Amino acid sequence: MSQERTEGDLRHTGLSLKHDREWDYEIDRIVKAVEERDAETVGLQFPEGLKRRGPAVTDDLRQELPDDVQVMLSGQPCYGACDLDTYMMRRTDVFVHFGHSPMKESDKIIYVPLFSNVEVTPIMEQAREEELSDPDEDPDVGLVTTAQHMNKFGEMREWLEKRGYTVHTQRGDERLTNEGQVLGCNYASADVDADRILYVGGGKFHPLGLAMEHPEKNVVIADPVNNSVTIADTEQFMKQRYGAVHRAMDAETWGVIFCTKIGQGRWDQAREIVENNDDAYLITMDEVTPDRLTNFGMDAYVNTGCPRITTDDGPQFKKPMLTPGEYEIAIGEKPLDSLEFDTFHGTW
Amino acid sequence: MSQERTEGDLRHTGLSLKHDREWDYEIDRIVKAVEERDAETVGLQFPEGLKRRGPAVTDDLRQELPDDVQVMLSGQPCYGACDLDTYMMRRTDVFVHFGHSPMKESDKIIYVPLFSNVEVTPIMEQAREEELSDPDEDPDVGLVTTAQHMNKFGEMREWLEKRGYTVHTQRGDERLTNEGQVLGCNYASADVDADRILYVGGGKFHPLGLAMEHPEKNVVIADPVNNSVTIADTEQFMKQRYGAVHRAMDAETWGVIFCTKIGQGRWDQAREIVENNDDAYLITMDEVTPDRLTNFGMDAYVNTGCPRITTDDGPQFKKPMLTPGEYEIAIGEKPLDSLEFDTFHGTW
Numbered sequence: 001m002s003q004e005r006t007e008g009d010l011r012h013t014g015l016s017l018k019h020d021r022e023w024d025y026e027i028d029r030i031v032k033a034v035e036e037r038d039a040e041t042v043g044l045q046f047p048e049g050l051k052r053r054g055p056a057v058t059d060d061l062r063q064e065l066p067d068d069v070q071v072m073l074s075g076q077p078c079y080g081a082c083d084l085d086t087y088m089m090r091r092t093d094v095f096v097h098f099g100h101s102p103m104k105e106s107d108k109i110i111y112v113p114l115f116s117n118v119e120v121t122p123i124m125e126q127a128r129e130e131e132l133s134d135p136d137e138d139p140d141v142g143l144v145t146t147a148q149h150m151n152k153f154g155e156m157r158e159w160l161e162k163r164g165y166t167v168h169t170q171r172g173d174e175r176l177t178n179e180g181q182v183l184g185c186n187y188a189s190a191d192v193d194a195d196r197i198l199y200v201g202g203g204k205f206h207p208l209g210l211a212m213e214h215p216e217k218n219v220v221i222a223d224p225v226n227n228s229v230t231i232a233d234t235e236q237f238m239k240q241r242y243g244a245v246h247r248a249m250d251a252e253t254w255g256v257i258f259c260t261k262i263g264q265g266r267w268d269q270a271r272e273i274v275e276n277n278d279d280a281y282l283i284t285m286d287e288v289t290p291d292r293l294t295n296f297g298m299d300a301y302v303n304t305g306c307p308r309i310t311t312d313d314g315p316q317f318k319k320p321m322l323t324p325g326e327y328e329i330a331i332g333e334k335p336l337d338s339l340e341f342d343t344f345h346g347t348w
Numbered sequence: 349m350s351q352e353r354t355e356g357d358l359r360h361t362g363l364s365l366k367h368d369r370e371w372d373y374e375i376d377r378i379v380k381a382v383e384e385r386d387a388e389t390v391g392l393q394f395p396e397g398l399k400r401r402g403p404a405v406t407d408d409l410r411q412e413l414p415d416d417v418q419v420m421l422s423g424q425p426c427y428g429a430c431d432l433d434t435y436m437m438r439r440t441d442v443f444v445h446f447g448h449s450p451m452k453e454s455d456k457i458i459y460v461p462l463f464s465n466v467e468v469t470p471i472m473e474q475a476r477e478e479e480l481s482d483p484d485e486d487p488d489v490g491l492v493t494t495a496q497h498m499n500k501f502g503e504m505r506e507w508l509e510k511r512g513y514t515v516h517t518q519r520g521d522e523r524l525t526n527e528g529q530v531l532g533c534n535y536a537s538a539d540v541d542a543d544r545i546l547y548v549g550g551g552k553f554h555p556l557g558l559a560m561e562h563p564e565k566n567v568v569i570a571d572p573v574n575n576s577v578t579i580a581d582t583e584q585f586m587k588q589r590y591g592a593v594h595r596a597m598d599a600e601t602w603g604v605i606f607c608t609k610i611g612q613g614r615w616d617q618a619r620e621i622v623e624n625n626d627d628a629y630l631i632t633m634d635e636v637t638p639d640r641l642t643n644f645g646m647d648a649y650v651n652t653g654c655p656r657i658t659t660d661d662g663p664q665f666k667k668p669m670l671t672p673g674e675y676e677i678a679i680g681e682k683p684l685d686s687l688e689f690d691t692f693h694g695t696w
Contacts (some may be wrong), residue, residue, distance in 0.1 A: 043632075051643035055601055055629050062626075070619065075605065075633030075640050087608050088632055253403055257423065260435050271418065278410075281403050284391075284436055285423030287635075292423050295399035 023050075023114045025057050030096055031064045033110055039093030045074040045085045047099040050114070077287060080184065082263025082306070082344075084109070101147040101177035103263050104347040115151040118224045120200050121159055127198060127222035127229045128163065135164035140194035142168045142217070144182045144210065146201040149224075153180050156200050168192035173345050182206050184308045185344035187213040196220060199232075207232040209308070212341035240315060241326065241339060248320035248330040251300035254280040255293060259305025261286050262348050266304040269324050273302060277331070290317045302327040307342035371398075371462045373405050378444055379412045381458055387441030393422040393433045395447040398462070425635055428532065430611025430654070430692075432457070449495040449525035451611050452695040463499035466572045468548050469507055475546060475570035475577045476511065483512035488542035490516045490565070492530045492558065494549040497572075501528050504548050516540035521693050530554050532656045533692035535561040544568060547580075555580040557656070560689035588663060589674065589687060596668035596678040599648035602628040603641060607653025609634050610696050614652040617672050621650060625679070638665045650675040655690035 034042060042061065046054055054073040061071050072092070074085040081100035089095045089108055096110045132141065141160060145153055157180075160167045169180040172188030180189055182199070187210045190197050196218040199207040202225035211219040211232035219232035254277060258270040274280045280302075285292055288309045293301060300320045303310040310323050320330075323342035328334040382390060390409065394402055402421040409419050420440070422433040429448035437443045437456055444458045480489065489508060493501055505528075508515045517528040520536030528537055530547070535558045538545050544566040547555040550573035559567040559580035567580035602625060606618040622628045628650075633640055636657050641649055648668045651658040658671050668678075671690035676682040 048643050052645045054631075054644060055646065058629055070622070070630065072606070072630040072632055073644070075631040075636075075644070077640060085632075087634075258420070274418070281406055282418065282420040283423040284420055284433075286435075288423075292425065295396050296402060296421070296423070297400045298403065 023053075023116075024112075025053075025060070025098070025114070026112045027057070027060050027064065029112070030061060030094065030110060033094045034065055034069060037093050040069060041092040042069060042071045042094045043074060043085070043088040043092035043096065044071065045076070045078055045088065045095070045097045047078045047080075050099055079306070079308075080263070081111070082185075082261060084262050086262050099147075101150065101181065103175060103177070113147055113150070116148045116202070116225070118149075120149065120152050120156055120222075120224045123222045123224040123227060123229065124156065124159055124198075124200060127200075127220055130229050131220045131231065132165075132196070132198065135166075138195070139164060139166040140168060140196075141165045142190055142192040142194040142197035144169075144180050144187075144190050144197060144199050144201075146182060146206055147177070149201050150178050150181060152200075153178070160198070166194075168194045174347055175345055182210060183344075184209055185306060185342075187343065188345070190214055190217070198222060200224065202226065204230075204232070205308075205312070208234060208237060209311075209341065212237060212311075213343055215340075237311070238339075241311060242336070244314055244320045244322060245326050245330050245336070245339065248300040248322055248327075251298075251320070251330070252279060253298040253300075254327075255283045255296055255298040255301040256280050257288055257301060257303045257305055258282060258284045259286065259288060259303070260284055261305065264305040264344070265348065266324075266344075270302075270304040273304075273324065273327065293321075294318060300330070307344060310342065371401075371464075372460075373401075373408070373446070373462070374460045375405070375408050375412065377460070378409060378442065378458060381442045382413055382417060385441050388417060389440040390417060390419045390442045391422060391433070391436040391440035391444065392419065393424070393426055393436060393443070393445045395426045395428075398447055427654070427656075428611070429459070430533075430609060432610050434610050447495075449498065449529065451523060451525070461495055461498070464496045464550070464573070466497075468497065468500050468504055468570075468572045471570045471572040471575060471577065472504065472507055472546075472548060475548075475568055478577050479568045479579065480513075480544070480546065483514075486543070487512060487514040488516060488544075489513045490538055490540040490542040490545035492517075492528050492535075492538050492545060492547050492549075494530060494554055495525070497549050498526050498529060500548075501526070508546070514542075516542045522695055523693055530558060531692075532557055533654060533690075535691065536693070538562055538565070546570060548572065550574065552578075552580070553656075553660070556582060556585060557659075557689060560585060560659075561691055563688075585659070586687075589659060590684070592662055592668045592670060593674050593678050593684070593687065596648040596670055596675075599646075599668070599678070600627060601646040601648075602675075603631050603644055603646040603649040604628050605636055605649060605651045605653055606630060606632045607634065607636060607651070608632055609653065612653040612692070613696065614672075614692075618650075618652040621652075621672065621675065641669075642666060648678070655692060658690065 058071045074088050076085045081103035098112045099114045101113050102111045157167050170189055171179045175186050190210055198220050200222045207219050207221045211234045221230045256270050256273045274282045288305055302322050310321050314321050406419045422436050424433045429451035446460045447462045449461050450459045505515050519527045523534050538558055546568050548570045555567050555569045559582045569578045604618050604621045622630045650670050658669050662669050
């Protein structure tokens with residue numbers, strides 16, 4: 001059924017729409033995989049914002065599947081394709097990861113991207129009027145979006161080109177599935193020959209990271225979900241980071257975090273820090289949370305796992321939490337003005 | 349060095365005492381294991397209350413070990429021997445679990461029990477005076493303690509016997525390492541032919557579970573750590589549990605938790621509940637926390653993992669959280685007065 005749909009129109013995709021008109025859960029594809037593999041167990045992993053849909057999707061699957069097939073939901077926190085429930089993946093015959101595009105293809109994993117069906121051109125028109133200069137003055141614009149809106153990427157590009165812009169896009173590195181796609185930790189697709197980048201997508205999480213990673217570029221946010229056009233402003237973000245670095249400068253003990261999540265490990269970096277600092281201790285964990293670190297009682301922490309835990313959740317930690325680059329500044333190995341956004345490359 | 353110490357005297361055990369006069373970390377035994385295995389990596393796992401000792405123990409080990417041996421600390425929460433950091437266990441050459449006795453022996457794991465060196469007889473004397481009847485009237489008393497005080501179990505027994513008591517002890521089941529030992533989830537060692545049980549040990553966590561599991565017995569708490577003698581009173585505890593059961597009776601959707609921690613899984617029980625209730629959904633997770641469940645938005649939960657998360661942390665969850673037995677009451681399969689403490693048996 002999902003093969004027959006018109007591109008961008010997800011309103012007539014069958015079973016998946018019983019409970020939700022926004023997303024296509026691709027029930028048919030999952031049922032087919034169960035039949036092909038003669039599966040006894042199906043594991044479903046949703047990102048945090050969609051976990052609430054788990055029971056309804058389970059109901060739809062139970063209706064289509066034989067009674068003896070056990071459907072189960074992952075209760076592990078999930079914030080990206082870097083964050084697969086590997087316990088569930090190893091122990092189920094069919095493992096479905098919803099809401100993210102593949103960080104690495106695997107026969108073990110069915111990725112269901114959950115494309116948004118929101119229209120993007122109205123907010124692009126508003127962005128053009130308010131924030132993009134005339135193409136006659138400067139035709140170059142970079143274009144990026146997130147996994148949820150990748151289904152409309154061709155439409156976005158065409159819309160800009162028709163209005164005289166030269167659209168610059170690229171895939172970035174292997175961590176990214178698609179041309180023009182950004183992740184919270186990777187903006188290689190925005191490393192294009194244009195001084196301004198148009199981000200079309202929901203929320204500020206991605207464009208703020210983008211503006212941090214490319215401070216020389218003007219990042220225009222066209223958000224079709226919240227229906228707003230803004231310019232990414234990293235000032236508060238940067239102040240918070242400089243504050244954390246300053247507070248860490250007096251640290252006498254350092255906890256160096258190696259994250260055990262499949263797509264968030266930077267072992268060499270963690271090990272190198274510990275090898276060169278007698279006051280540094282290696283700590284391994286999957287979820288990096290304030291509670292877990294409090295019990296160690298160290299003066300400051302370096303997180304080699306997800307950069308967004310460090311930068312966005314930083315203020316929630318009781319002690320300063322730095323990226324590896326910020327750590328080098330705090331211990332005096334690099335000047336303060338070398339502070340830059342921490343990105344994550346490669347797969348696993 | 350640790351072999352030479354007098355039983356119960358942990359004050360002269362060498363390296364381990366640099367930072368802490370309370371516990372023996374058995375540094376020598378760990379160093380020996382590293383040498384024997386020509387190990388490159390050493391993983392240390394501490395329970396929550398002792399994580400703060402991690403850096404000092406790491407310092408001691410680093411001093412004794414070659415520079416190229418990498419010592420790392422587990423940042424995963426840990427509340428028992430049921431709760432091994434299996435990720436770390438698989439990926440280190442020497443894996444040390446502190447603070448608990450073996451739930452299951454394995455060549456992969458060095459268990460360092462961390463025996464307390466606190467004296468037990470003064471508080472036992474107080475308990476005898478205040479709460480134990482004269483041995484001439486009733487000589488039978490059950491005796492139990494925790495892993496931390498197992499090193500003094502012989503002394504406790506002898507002390508009671510000298511004063512005319514008939515001391516009843518047993519090992520319980522295979523989940524328990526030692527005779528007379530209790531766990532938060534297993535009180536089989538108290539299933540002895542005596543109407544009163546003397547618990548000698550720190551805190552109320554264990555004796556409250558004991559009194560819940562054996563409501564017909566009088567549980568005397570002799571706590572040498574907090575220097576107090578009390579009788580275990582389960583009334584508040586029971587009220588809280590009945591409250592949770594009542595609130596769950598109207599639930600239209602149930603989340604059934606299967607815990608993926610190595611020693612906390614009851615798969616058959618979880619599966620059976622889901623098979624017999626169309627409104628029940630199987631959720632798999634390691635840490636069972638309020639935050640993780642909130643996102644699923646179900647009306648009530650059944651936890652087949654650690655019983656103490658359900659009973660002790662229950663009030664922290666936004667929705668009722670029941671043990672499997674309490675669930676049967678809530679859905680009307682068992683009468684309200686059948687409510688009993690949930691215990692955990694076997695290893696893995």
